[in-house]
Amino acid sequence: MNTQYKVMPGPEHFLPPSASSMGIRLPDPGQGHIHGSIVPEEEAMEAAARQILQGKVPTIFPGPLVLWAWNEKAAQKAKAIRELFETIKECAASSQQPMLIPMPDYRPKYPKINPEIEINPNHPNLTIWHNKIDVCMFVGVHCHQANLSLKIIRGGTNCYTIAMCAQAGHEDAMLTFRDATAEKILRLSEWVRKLKGSVEPPSN
Amino acid sequence: MSLERIKIAPELHDIMPEEYQDLVQRATYGNNSRGWKDIGTSKELIEEHSLCAGCPESMAFRYILASLPNPEDTVMVGSTGCTSLVFPHVGVHNIHSLFGNQNAIASGLKRALTVRFPDRAKDVVVLAGDGATVDIGLDMTLQAWFRQEKFTTICFDNELYANTGGQESGLMQKGFVAKMAPVGKTFEKVRLPEIARESGCHYVVNCTVSKPNLVEKVIKNAIHVAREIGPTYLQLYTPCILEIGKNSMEGLQEMRDSEKPTERFAYKEYISETAKELLTEIAAKEKERKAAAKKQLAEQTA
Numbered sequence: 222m223n224t225q226y227k228v229m230p231g232p233e234h235f236l237p238p239s240a241s242s243m244g245i246r247l248p249d250p251g252q253g254h255i256h257g258s259i260v261p262e263e264e265a266m267e268a269a270a271r272q273i274l275q276g277k278v279p280t281i282f283p284g285p286l287v288l289w290a291w292n293e294k295a296a297q298k299a300k301a302i303r304e305l306f307e308t309i310k311e312c313a314a315s316s317q318q319p320m321l322i323p324m325p326d327y328r329p330k331y332p333k334i335n336p337e338i339e340i341n342p343n344h345p346n347l348t349i350w351h352n353k354i355d356v357c358m359f360v361g362v363h364c365h366q367a368n369l370s371l372k373i374i375r376g377g378t379n380c381y382t383i384a385m386c387a388q389a390g391h392e393d394a395m396l397t398f399r400d401a402t403a404e405k406i407l408r409l410s411e412w413v414r415k416l417k418g419s420v421e422p423p424s425n
Numbered sequence: 426m427s428l429e430r431i432k433i434a435p436e437l438h439d440i441m442p443e444e445y446q447d448l449v450q451r452a453t454y455g456n457n458s459r460g461w462k463d464i465g466t467s468k469e470l471i472e473e474h475s476l477c478a479g480c481p482e483s484m485a486f487r488y489i490l491a492s493l494p495n496p497e498d499t500v501m502v503g504s505t506g507c508t509s510l511v512f513p514h515v516g517v518h519n520i521h522s523l524f525g526n527q528n529a530i531a532s533g534l535k536r537a538l539t540v541r542f543p544d545r546a547k548d549v550v551v552l553a554g555d556g557a558t559v560d561i562g563l564d565m566t567l568q569a570w571f572r573q574e575k576f577t578t579i580c581f582d583n584e585l586y587a588n589t590g591g592q593e594s595g596l597m598q599k600g601f602v603a604k605m606a607p608v609g610k611t612f613e614k615v616r617l618p619e620i621a622r623e624s625g626c627h628y629v630v631n632c633t634v635s636k637p638n639l640v641e642k643v644i645k646n647a648i649h650v651a652r653e654i655g656p657t658y659l660q661l662y663t664p665c666i667l668e669i670g671k672n673s674m675e676g677l678q679e680m681r682d683s684e685k686p687t688e689r690f691a692y693k694e695y696i697s698e699t700a701k702e703l704l705t706e707i708a709a710k711e712k713e714r715k716a717a718a719k720k721q722l723a724e725q726t727a
Contacts, residue, residue, distance in 0.1 A: 283440075288433060288434055288441060290432045290435070291430055296434055299435075299436045300434075300436045302437065303437065321437075323437065325441060325442060333472075338442050339442050
């Protein structure tokens with residue numbers, strides 16, 4: 222389906238429409254989407270790695286599905302996420318400040334949340350804005366809470382959102398993967414390493 | 426929540442906020458002898474709350490959470506009221522129901538949990554104010570008791586609608602004048618404990634929360650009876666100090682004054698015959714467990 226709507230960095234407006242209501246569809250296995258357009262997964266990998274290497278504060282937001290060792294798969298993903306973060310730090314230019322901030326649960330903790338150390342789906346824009354995060358990747362966040370957060374971020378900030386989704390992907394992210402596994406997260410890590418030095422880093 | 430699952434992924438442990446690390450390391454999930462005395466020495470299941478300074482409801486909430494016999498397998502059902510501000514901060518599964526619907530929600534939940542986990546004790550505890558329990562939700566409250574639904578209903582009785590400014594409730598005492606009830610209550614306080622007994626509750630208590638030991642005992646009794654036999658009801662006086670013109674330091678005294686033998690919150694307890702048998706059995710087992718633990722400790726230190 223051709224559509225005029227693009228899922229782009231905001232601020233879009235206070236209540237942005239859900240991307241699916243604007244005709245954006247989810248990718249099939251082996252695919253991803255960039256700004257709502259379906260692309261092969263490798264293309265999405267490269268684009269995500271470029272965004273990470275271009276961002277001033279590229280940040281990974283791990284959610285409860287990977288923060289807690291529910292099973293062996295979750296523990297492996299947590300390991301892969303740490304590996305990805307270490308790779309980003311290693312490949313980052315001096316003008317970049319990579320971060321790893323958890324979303325431990327979904328309780329509406331406002332105003333108790335400390336945006337320095339955690340993110341919350343009920344007001345994710347606070348964390349994004351406060352830390353000047355301009356590129357972020359959600360991983361291990363339950364579908365509804367991820368969609369909610371991605372919409373709020375798109376509505377109120379100019380942050381570029383990436384979803385490393387274990388299910389069918391997220392229309393409301395600017396770039397999404399689906400069927401995430403530890404191997405897929407490590408593949409993104411390899412792409413970051415591969416593109417190191419070939420991407421213009423952000424200016425100070 | 427299985428105790429086996431309360432583990433933070435080792436690779437991400439360092440980025441978890443301290444409160445979550447504390448919940449895993451210092452909370453009392455799975456501890457058979459947990460109780461109000463753990464407060465201050467272990468991680469409480471209530472993180473912080475936004476209730477008023479000195480609010481008796483906040484004391485009651487902490488005692489209740491500390492006394493749940495099985496918090497990792499308990500679901501609490503709340504209703505609109507001041508407790509709604511606290512539930513987001515507790516480390517126990519909870520559902521916020523529509524105002525007054527709490528006992529209907531709890532009925533379905535308890536039945537579903539029984540089907541889904543036939544070999545595991547899953548406790549459901551309703552915690553609602555007097556407006557939700559006795560006025561707007563009275564139908565749901567009574568019907569759940571008539572049907573002998575196996576869960577505990579706790580009413581935080583502050584004798585008015587507190588967080589909407591002090592309107593008259595069915596549990597308000599006769600003659601009381603509140604900010605939004607200027608002519609005074611014209612009829613008697615509804616006698617819900619008696620109604621609960623007649624409606625089929627197997628364990629009913631009417632008291633204040635001035636004595637944490639007592640609160641722990643009645644919470645544990647009510648939950649054990651509900652788990653094995655049928656509905657139970659606790660009516661706990663948690664005065665709203667703001668709405669009755671008291672200051673932060675006067676909540677405890679207000680409860681003490683209200684629990685004197687001639688007052689409306691004098692301790693009242695009803696236990697059905699089957700519940701008595703069960704509680705006697707549980708008490709005997711508890712005594713045996715404590716004696717065994719004491720013996721083991723003596724052997725270790727010898």
